[in-house]
Amino acid sequence: MKLWRFNGGLPSLAEHKNESTHLPIEIAPVPNHLVYPLRQHIGNAATALVKVGDYVLRGQKIADAQGLISAPIHAASSGTVSQIADHLIPHPSGFSAPSISIKTDGLDKELAPSSQPDFRQLSAADLVSLIREAGIVGLGGAAFPTAIKLDNQSKSRRIDTLILNGAECEPYISCDDRLLKERADKVIEGVNVLLHLLGAKRAILAIEDNVPSTFKAIQTAVDKNNNPVINAVQIPTIYPTGGEKQLVQTLTGKEVPSGGIPADIGIVSINVGTVYAVQQAVIEGKPLTSRIITVTGEGVTTPRNLEVRIGTPISTLIDVCNGYTQYAERLIMGGPMMGFALMNDEIPVVKASNCILVASKHEAVTEKQAMPCIRCGLCASACPVSLLPQQLYWFSRSEQLEKAEKINLLDCIECGCCDVVCPSHIPLVQHFRYAKSALKVQHHEKHLSNIARERFEAREDRLTKEKAERAEKSRIKKAALKEKSAKETIDAAINRAKAKKQNPTEGEG
Amino acid sequence: MHFLTSNAPFIAPQNSVQRMMFWVLIALLPGVITMIWQFGYGVLFNIIICLTTALTAEALMLRLRGRPILPFMSDLSAVVTALLLALALPTLAPWWIPFIGALIAIVIAKHLYGGLGYNPFNPAMVAFAVLMVSFPKSMTVWMLPHALQVDSVTFSDLISIIFQQQANPELIDAITAATPLDTMKTQLGLNQTIDEIRSASLFGSIAGTGWQWVSIAFLLGGCLLLAKKIISWHIPAGLLAGLFVISFIAYMSEPGLSPSPTFHLLSGGAMLGAFFIATDPVTAATTTKGRFIYGALIGVLTYIIRTWGGYPEGIAFAVILINMTVPLIDHYTQPRVYGHK
Numbered sequence: 001m002k003l004w005r006f007n008g009g010l011p012s013l014a015e016h017k018n019e020s021t022h023l024p025i026e027i028a029p030v031p032n033h034l035v036y037p038l039r040q041h042i043g044n045a046a047t048a049l050v051k052v053g054d055y056v057l058r059g060q061k062i063a064d065a066q067g068l069i070s071a072p073i074h075a076a077s078s079g080t081v082s083q084i085a086d087h088l089i090p091h092p093s094g095f096s097a098p099s100i101s102i103k104t105d106g107l108d109k110e111l112a113p114s115s116q117p118d119f120r121q122l123s124a125a126d127l128v129s130l131i132r133e134a135g136i137v138g139l140g141g142a143a144f145p146t147a148i149k150l151d152n153q154s155k156s157r158r159i160d161t162l163i164l165n166g167a168e169c170e171p172y173i174s175c176d177d178r179l180l181k182e183r184a185d186k187v188i189e190g191v192n193v194l195l196h197l198l199g200a201k202r203a204i205l206a207i208e209d210n211v212p213s214t215f216k217a218i219q220t221a222v223d224k225n226n227n228p229v230i231n232a233v234q235i236p237t238i239y240p241t242g243g244e245k246q247l248v249q250t251l252t253g254k255e256v257p258s259g260g261i262p263a264d265i266g267i268v269s270i271n272v273g274t275v276y277a278v279q280q281a282v283i284e285g286k287p288l289t290s291r292i293i294t295v296t297g298e299g300v301t302t303p304r305n306l307e308v309r310i311g312t313p314i315s316t317l318i319d320v321c322n323g324y325t326q327y328a329e330r331l332i333m334g335g336p337m338m339g340f341a342l343m344n345d346e347i348p349v350v351k352a353s354n355c356i357l358v359a360s361k362h363e364a365v366t367e368k369q370a371m372p373c374i375r376c377g378l379c380a381s382a383c384p385v386s387l388l389p390q391q392l393y394w395f396s397r398s399e400q401l402e403k404a405e406k407i408n409l410l411d412c413i414e415c416g417c418c419d420v421v422c423p424s425h426i427p428l429v430q431h432f433r434y435a436k437s438a439l440k441v442q443h444h445e446k447h448l449s450n451i452a453r454e455r456f457e458a459r460e461d462r463l464t465k466e467k468a469e470r471a472e473k474s475r476i477k478k479a480a481l482k483e484k485s486a487k488e489t490i491d492a493a494i495n496r497a498k499a500k501k502q503n504p505t506e507g508e509g
Numbered sequence: 510m511h512f513l514t515s516n517a518p519f520i521a522p523q524n525s526v527q528r529m530m531f532w533v534l535i536a537l538l539p540g541v542i543t544m545i546w547q548f549g550y551g552v553l554f555n556i557i558i559c560l561t562t563a564l565t566a567e568a569l570m571l572r573l574r575g576r577p578i579l580p581f582m583s584d585l586s587a588v589v590t591a592l593l594l595a596l597a598l599p600t601l602a603p604w605w606i607p608f609i610g611a612l613i614a615i616v617i618a619k620h621l622y623g624g625l626g627y628n629p630f631n632p633a634m635v636a637f638a639v640l641m642v643s644f645p646k647s648m649t650v651w652m653l654p655h656a657l658q659v660d661s662v663t664f665s666d667l668i669s670i671i672f673q674q675q676a677n678p679e680l681i682d683a684i685t686a687a688t689p690l691d692t693m694k695t696q697l698g699l700n701q702t703i704d705e706i707r708s709a710s711l712f713g714s715i716a717g718t719g720w721q722w723v724s725i726a727f728l729l730g731g732c733l734l735l736a737k738k739i740i741s742w743h744i745p746a747g748l749l750a751g752l753f754v755i756s757f758i759a760y761m762s763e764p765g766l767s768p769s770p771t772f773h774l775l776s777g778g779a780m781l782g783a784f785f786i787a788t789d790p791v792t793a794a795t796t797t798k799g800r801f802i803y804g805a806l807i808g809v810l811t812y813i814i815r816t817w818g819g820y821p822e823g824i825a826f827a828v829i830l831i832n833m834t835v836p837l838i839d840h841y842t843q844p845r846v847y848g849h850k
Contacts, residue, residue, distance in 0.1 A: 007847070013520070094514065171520070245847060258848035315510075324510065331512040332519060341514035364519035369580060371526055372626030376790035378524065381741070381797070385847035390795060391839075408846045416518030423524040424626075430516045 001204075001233050004253040006246045008382040009238040010417050013337075014171060015210060020296045021174040023305045025182055028320050030077045030104050034311030036062065037089040037099045040350035041137040042144045043069030048100055054081045059111035059287055062100055065132065071145045071351075072135045076289040076309030079104035088347050090333050092340035099348075102311070113285035119193050124152060127197045127282065134281035135288045135351075140165060140176075140242075140271030141334060143352035146278070149268060150197055159198045163251060163262075163269040164191060164205040166218070167235060167242035170335025173355040175292040176272050178305045180207065180214045184221035187272055190279030191230055198268060203230045204251050205272070210237040239337065240415040244269050246384050258411055273354070293349060295321050299328030299358030308349055314356055315345040327360035336364060337416045371424040379418035379428060385411050389418035389428050396435035401442060404435050412436070526625075530585035532739045536730035537592055537785065543726035544596065547654045547719035549662065551600035554671050555607045556592060562611035563591035570620035586625050590614050593633040593785060597778065597825070598640070601650040601685060604672050610636040630832045631792045637825040653686045654719020689717035689776040691821035693768055702765045716775035724775040731784025743800035744793060745783040751808020752779055759816070773812065782807070782824035792832045799835075799842035806831045 039045035046063035056062055056075040063073040079102045087099035119127065132147035152159070164187075168176045180187060191203050205222070207215050218232045235241055235250050245256050247269060254265050262269050273291060280286045289310060296303040301322035308317060314331070318324060332339045333353055341364075349356070357363075379389035387408060395404035409432065418428045544552045567587040571578045594610050618632035619625070641648050652662075662684050670681065687695070696706040716724070734740045752773050759767040773779065778786075787793060787807050794803035807827045814823025 007844075092514070092516070249847070255848045258846065260848070328510070329513070330515075330519065331510075332517075334517075336517070336519040338517050339519070340517060341519070342512060343514055344511050359519060362521065365521045366513070366515070368522065371580065371584065372624065374526055374586075374626045374790050375793070375795050376529070377741075377795045377797075377800075380795065380844070386844040387846055388796065388843060407843065408849070411846050411848065414517075416520070419518050420520050420522060421524055422522060423526045423529055425522045425525070427516065429518065433516075 001231065001251075002253075003233075003235060003251065004249055005236075006238075006241070006249045006384050007386045008380075008417060009240060009246070009384050010382060010420060011236075011238045013239045013420070015237070016171040016296075017174055017177070017210065019172065020294050020303045020305060021177055021211065023174075023178070023303065025178050025292055025305050025307050026320075028306040028308045028312060028317060030106060030108055030309065031312045031316040032104060033082065033313070034076055034079070034102045034104060034309060035087050035099050035313065035348035036073050036075075036102075036311045037087065037097050037348070037350060038063055038073070039097060040073070040089075040143060040310075040352065041071045042142065043067070043071070045098065046070060046073050048084055048098075050081045050084075050100065052081050052084060055079070056081060056102060057109050057111045059113070059289060061133075061135075061287070062102075065145075069145060069148060071137050071147075072133065072287075073100075074135055074287040074289050075102055076311050077102070077104045078107050078109035088344070090340075090342060090347050090350055090353065094343045116282060116285045119282050120196060124150075124197050124199070127193065131278055131281055133287070134277070136274060136277045136281060137288075137351050138271055139273035139277060139291055139351060139354070141338070141352050141354060143350075146270070146274055149263075149270065150194070152198070157264070157266055159263060159268050160201045160266045161252065161268075162191070162194055162198055162200040162203040163247060163267060164203060164272050164275055165242060165244070165247055165269055166205055166207040166214075166272040167247055169208065169237070169239045169242035170337055170339075170355070171239075172296050172357050173294050173335050174296075175294045175305060175354050177211050177214050178294075179273060179276055179292055181217050183276060184217045185224070186279045186283075187218075187276050188221045188225045188227075188230065189283060190275035190277075192225070192227060193278055193282045194268075194270065194275065195227075195229065200268070201229065205230065205232045206235050206247055206251060207232065208237040208241065209234040240384055240413070240417070243384065243413055243415060245413065258408070288351065291349075291351065291353070293317070293353055294355045295358075296355065297328075297332075297358040298360035298363055299324055299330070300356075301325055310351055311348050313346055313348050314342070317349070317356060318345055318358070324358060325360075328358045329361045329366070330357075330359040330364040332357040332359055332364065337420075338414065368425040368427065370426045373424055373426060376423060378421045378423065382417040382421045384415060384417060385413060387412060389432075392435075393426060393428055393431055396431040399438070401435060401439045405439055409435055409439065526584040526586065529739050530589050532734060532737050533589050533785065534585065534592065536733045536737075536739075537596070537727075539726040539730050540596065540723060540781065541592075543723045544600075547723060548600040548652045549655075550664065550667055551602075551652055551671065552595070554604070554667070555595040555598045555600065555602065558604055558607040559591040559595040559598075559611045560588065562608050563587045563594075563615045566612055566615040567620075570616060570624075574620065574624065576624065581625065584625065587615060587619075590619070590632045593781075594636050596781060597633065597637050599648055599650045600652045601667075601670050601681070602647055603670075606640060606644065606647050610640050613639050626791055628791060629835070631786060631789050631828050634786060634825040634828045638829055641820065641825065649687060649691065650681070650685050651688050653684055654717075657686070657718055688821060689720055689772075690815060693772070693776075694815070694821045697766065703768055704765070716772045720777070721775045724777075724780040727780035727784060731780065734784060734788075740784065740788040741797070741800065743797055744788045744804040747801040747804025747806075748783040748787050748808040748811075749774060749779065749804075751805035752812055753808070755809050755812045759812075767816075773815070777815075777822050778824040779808075779811070782811070782828065786824065787828055792828075792835065794835050794838045794842070796839055796842040796844060798844070799838040802842065803831060803835065803838055806834065 044067040047066045048063050050062045057078045060075050062075050065072045082103040083101040086096040089097045128147050128151045136146040137143040222232050277288045293308045304321050331342045412432045614632040614636035618635035619628050622628040753770045756770040756773040794800050810827035811823040
């Protein structure tokens with residue numbers, strides 16, 4: 001298959017896969033308690049369906065989707081709801097947010113999996129709602145509700161290509177790799193479900209060429225499945241080739257339009273872990289309650305690939321891996337390029353967590369001394385979307401947000417390539433994140449002030465109109481009153497006169 | 510357990526300004542050694558005076574500007590500026606030429622414009638241009654290349670020429686000569702043909718006795734920079750291509766009156782300029798396409814200055830003039846961003 005090359009990237013980034021890629025998936029034990037942030041996906045937070053004291057089973061829905069872009073949440077083990085309150089969530093800023101906590105009883109009683117008819121008998125709409133009910137979101141890290149991605153009704157054009165993203169380009173992470181190695185058949189089954197659902201003409205499963213044994217496993221599964229439209233492809237190992245836009249370009253040569261989605265060019269791209277979750281939901285009737293997570297880094301005694309119940313506190317996973325080593329310096333969720341550092345290990349893993357990296361001092365830099373930009377342009381050569389980070393930096397730093405937007409700040413995917421190659425050690429991505437959020441705030445404020453202005457103008461209009469109406473009304477009223485009182489006086493006078501005539505003596509008596 | 514937080518990416522930087530400057534210095538070594546071999550220890554004096562002055566000036570300016578001295582000094586950028594200036598200066602220039610030059614480069618062209626990263630003009634070339642315009646006579650005393658030296662010059666002769674300027678004028682006449690570019694310009698002005706001019710021993714087998722080897726040494730150093738990915742190929746390729754194409758056209762149309770492209774590429778500062786001076790990232794264009802254009806414009810302008818301008822060598826003026834066009838070039842050569850039409 002012909003492949004294309006995206007701009008830049010980091011072809012020689014140290015992969016650090018050897019630490020964990022040979023470790024088979026182990027099932028992590030049931031923790032003492034499970035914590036479910038109500039928002040662990042892009043979109044609206046879910047609403048709790050349980051209250052404190054309720055007994056729940058594994059697989060039971062404990063929170064429901066709210067609105068279209070949202071996802072329900074299911075309990076991962078049996079136990080009692082102990083608390084519905086704010087809890088620390090995995091977030092770069094160390095926020096707390098409403099979460100459901102469950103005290104597990106260790107019995108791990110499960111809701112009987114719902115029996116499913118053959119998926120080929122189901123309509124696309126049925127499958128979409130099944131996937132939505134199973135709480136499936138993008139497990140590659142973005143956590144966008146998968147049902148929306150798959151729903152044809154929201155699409156401008158037909159999907160012809162389904163891309164299965166097995167390119168795990170972030171260093172250290174090997175959860176997708178292990179999944180593909182050990183459960184290739186189930187993943188391919190999931191691919192068949194998605195092909196049926198989307199009516200796509202072909203499916204491409206992309207794997208980086210640094211894991212040939214995984215490719216072999218997948219190739220065997222594909223051959224066994226005997227569906228000619230499914231293709232497994234090895235692609236060059238260049239960070240960030242697993243980025244959706246970069247993968248689309250690598251495999252098809254097409255570019256996702258700026259501000260658009262792959263569906264705009266007839267493509268749906270889905271992480272292989274998500275495909276497995278779809279298989280579990282559609283074929284085996286199990287909602288999403290667990291996922292595979294790589295626990296690695298020099299800060300943890302025994303690195304492992306674990307199948308973890310979503311909601312498990314990180315501390316439990318560290319215990320499973322025999323605790324921290326003396327080198328533990330940073331607790332990172334995700335990879336070292338795009339992950340974020342956590343404050344403590346009481347934070348639970350969520351649907352989007354693919355890796356817990358306990359980094360040592362030299363695995364994660366603690367402080368960089370930024371020097372002035374020397375305009376060397378290495379950042380631009382490394383940028384996988386062909387931006388000019390050095391000029392973006394200039395505008396972001398001087399708060400010239402409109403100018404930064406004009407040279408496409410919002411197309412930045414925050415992959416960190418520019419940051420890593422910068423000889424002046426400038427934290428470029430941090431500047432861009434800040435500028436992006438400032439721009440968002442600015443847009444929002446502009447939007448709000450527009451609304452406020454419209455509202456004010458409408459109010460002014462209404463008030464003037466009301467005033468005019470009131471004036472008009474009171475004028476009419478006054479006129480009527482005047483007329484009425486005049487008429488009444490005359491009538492009264494006439495009446496009096498009439499009475500006098502009829503009964504002339506009365507008045508004098 | 511509590512952990513410190515910071516922002517991604519967490520991977521340690523793979524590069525530093527210091528590393529880039531270090532490799533530039535290493536890549537200059539073949540050229541430096543060849544120059545010393547061809548033109549004697551005068552080169553070393555230039556280097557020493559430039560380095561001492563530049564580093565002292567850098568430290569003083571950093572202090573005055575309230576910047577941390579050690580991190581900025583250790584980026585080696587002042588060392589590179591000093592060395593480039595030293596290599597551009599004539600080998601028997603009086604001591605105050607490198608001294609004033611280094612001061613102009615560091616104090617005026619670099620720090621008064623905001624220091625590393627903010628100067629719009631190449632500091633070494635600004636200094637060179639100021640010296641060239643202000644002290645034209647002292648800027649022409651190049652020692653004869655090694656192969657053409659008849660009288661041997663003792664070390665004390667050298668000291669007295671550079672520091673006391675009391676040397677016997679006959680000696681100076683005997684050991685100095687105009688550069689091949691200078692001679693070519695003067696002789697062409699006297700209506701000599703290329704063949705007549707080139708028959709002089711000064712011109713050597715390729716493009717100028719001694720000079721050609723210096724150029725080739727700088728070319729080799731440039732290749733090292735390309736191999737180490739310290740510079741990209743766009744600027745040197747653009748510059749050399751620009752100079753080659755325009756000199757080739759002239760050479761083909763008037764072979765008797767125009768020196769060959771080889772002469773233009775190897776007899777003067779073209780190689781040093783293409784790989785070490787025009788590639789100064791701070792003052793060059795930043796986009797890939799822009800860099801080629803930037804290089805090509807310098808190449809063409811160098812030819813124009815050499816051929817029709819008032820000075821025999823045009824690299825310094827061409828670099829400074831094209832530095833001015835950088836914002837414009839950058840503006841019109843922005844790459845198409847992913848997903849945009």
